[in-house]
Amino acid sequence: MSDPTGKYSITMPRDIAEAAKARSGPSGLSAYVAAAVARQIERDDLNELIHVAEAEHGPITDGEIRALRDQLHQARQQETPGGANSA
Template identity: 50%
Template structure:
């Protein structure tokens, strides 16, 4: 298989991982993209069934995950 990648992208990858790490880095990037696409499809299917999450539902989930925050309580951004 052959793929085309912009020269600047290859240079950036090579600078980060060296010549021998390019294939592994590209493989990891493709896998991350597949995971993101799958997650986006799952979210879309869930929203089709249940509707989108409200801001309050998202805030509550964030607090359950990360603990209480003062976001939205008049705090400076």
């Protein structure tokens, strides 16, 4: 069962509205906009979490980011066919 919905009136630039409408597909503009807003809320929540973590532990260095990206890349290679864990 889906969450209850409400009807809202929003204002946005016409070119953005038309582009969203063209891309919305069979689910419709409302679903497309709702998904975009949900993604933005997730990003806002992540940014808040980052600010709290950086306030407590200090900012993440470029080197730490590179090291974590390398670890993620290696893990993804091992999960894909032909990677280190394939038979």
